[in-house]
Amino acid sequence: MGTKIVWFRRDLRLNDHTALSQAVQDAGEGDRILFIFHIHPELVEEFTIRHDYFFQTVQHLEQKCENIGAPVHFLYGEVDTAFKQLINQILTIDAVYFNYDEVGFGRERDDYMTNWFKDHAITVYSFIDHHIHSAEEIHKQDGSFYKVFSPYYKKWQQVDKPGIRYVDKDKIKHYGMDVRDRFKKGWNKWTSIKEQFEYKGEDTGEEAALNRLDWFLDAAVYDYHKERDFPAIDGTSLMSRFLKTGAISPRTIFHKVKEETDGRKGQQGVDAYIQEIAWRDFYNMIYHFYPNAHDKEMVEKYRGIHWDNDEEALERWKTGQTGYPLIDAAMRQLNKTGWMHNRLRMAVASFLTKDLLLDWRLGERYFKERLVDYDSASNIGGWQWAASTGTDPVPYFRVFNPTRQSERFDPHGRFIKQWIPELEKVEKNDIHEPWKMPDDIQAGAECIIGKDYPAPIVDHKTMRNKAIDRFKKVQD
Structure with a gap:
């Protein structure tokens, strides 16, 4: 009997979610699943439209989890201090599941916390989920990484793509855990964040992502190669905002594009759009191998x-x-x-x-x-x-x-x-x-x-x- 933590970050959805899918699959009789979202103080020192949009997506996830009987629990503070409070409150934690960040602040946090969890006898299950392929998966024959997109993309096309990860909502409801009364500090911080919301868009959350993708695949994708450069035309998918928050996975986008488009109508548009998905993987790989690129020229x-x-x-x-x-x-x-x-x-x-x-x-x-x-x-x-x-x-x-x-x-x-x-x-x-x-x-x-x-x-x-x-x- 144990408690499995699912740690949400920029993967704010309940479908095609690798860490969540695996945690639910691993849960057995007597186990419980606890949903966690950690709010880092440095990430909320200021509150711009970017924060507003992101946290409104968190709110969408919170509501969906509430509806299936597995509420999100909010932690606040330095990451190790916040999780120390968690394991002091929930003594049965034996595993944590999360989708690994390969670059930047997230990578530093994940590497640090992986060791921290192990030091506290908690098994870590981390997964590649934010991109189709990991930063180290697509490489040259000699094992080195690509620095030019064209040969990278040629190799990217040849590699099998991961499938959709099914998430059993009934099992989540069965194993879900509600101990929110023990984490007042995180809940109070979350309440104060929600009071700052000003963003008025209706394009947040998992349903909005899927609806927009369906709209794009109905027609616009076939002219994507011709119309994507004209800002007065609504000719792009607008998936970037949903990919940023993880309201939709890149796997879902890739497979829906492949399954729901008819190449006879406009393969050039479809191919151009698939290439954009590969660009995300390419730049993720570049930043992974140039970790100082945020502050230093790569050349x-x-x-x-x-x-x-x-x-x-x-x-x-x-x-x-x-x-x-x-x-x-x-x-x-x-x-x-x-x-x-x-x-x-x-x-x-x-x-x-x-x-x-x-x-x-x-x-x-x-x-x-x-x-x-x-x-x-x-x-x-x-x-x-x-x-x-x-x-x-x-x-x-x-x-x-x-x-x-x-x-x-x-x-x-x-x-x-x-x-x-x-x-x-x-x-x-x-x-x-x-x-x-x-x-x-x-x-x-x-x-x-x-x-x-x-x-x-x-x-x-x-x-x-x-x-x-x-x-x-x-x-x-």
Whole structure:
């Protein structure tokens, strides 16, 4: 007779959950299962839209667990202190089940706590669950890891994919345990967190994830390769936010895509979407093998590159006041919704690092504050890609032109006008470079450049040449 702990983290669901599935499968007569969610003090020192979204997903999980008779118990404090309180209260704990984090803060926590549990005679069962393949599973013939995506993806496609993990809800109800009255500190902290909720979206939790995936697979996936780059079109899956919280597993997405799409309708779109799933695995692997990538350029020669220090320019970038409409619309979308279209993430990252010559870390950390789908590995990998400092990055001499990006991916200015009301009456022929409008056209559009909407903060051509020269010096 023993108690098995299921430790939820960024896997906030009851279906296709590896650790939960195994714990339920292992439980026998006389055993109990206790659901735990630990709140670390450092992770709630501030409360941004990212925290709001994440903890509202926790609330969805809490309600689902309550409904099946196995409530979530909340712990608060330093992780070892919090679990020490737990094992002092529940003397029968013999095993803990969790899905292992392979990168960043989570990896450090999991490695530390694995040893801690063993020291307290608690058996640890940890699993790869956040990605299709683990960071060390896809490798070259000589055992080394890939640094370029294309050969990685070719190998990734050849490896068998893990199946869906069934979770027996009846067994959970039978073995579930409710001792919440013993953990007042964690419950009080959880109550205070819920009182801060402001996020108004209806896109949190397991049901929302499955509904959105069904919508995407009905039609949009077949045109994904053509429409995913146009921010005015609802052509992406929006699964990133659900994958971040673990409201859905990447296995569920992969298998539903494979099972529910008809290749005759649009295999290019399906293939392009599957490739995006592989990108998550790739960047997870890269961060695993470059654990300092959050603070250091992956390419060693670029670690000494000079970045400018301009607080005003950084603030104008953050608030969407650069004078480049597509860049500003993207940043305003981020600030308002906690999300940004992927094409625009590349554009604003290139603008910060190449047009403003500001440190990519500043942008990466701002995204960390604001994105509800913030994933450290993908975000760091994406920023280093755009800054030309990472593995398999955009070459330093290929600098995104913000005007060309605008003309190509928002040709009618629909996205721009959605987020920049100052440009509402500007004609589509002027929307991408409003600073070139003659004075009478500005007056007619009720948009005086420098007054109603800012003039460009920099000249793109000038800054492009400066950026290339700066990288060339490092090359030499």
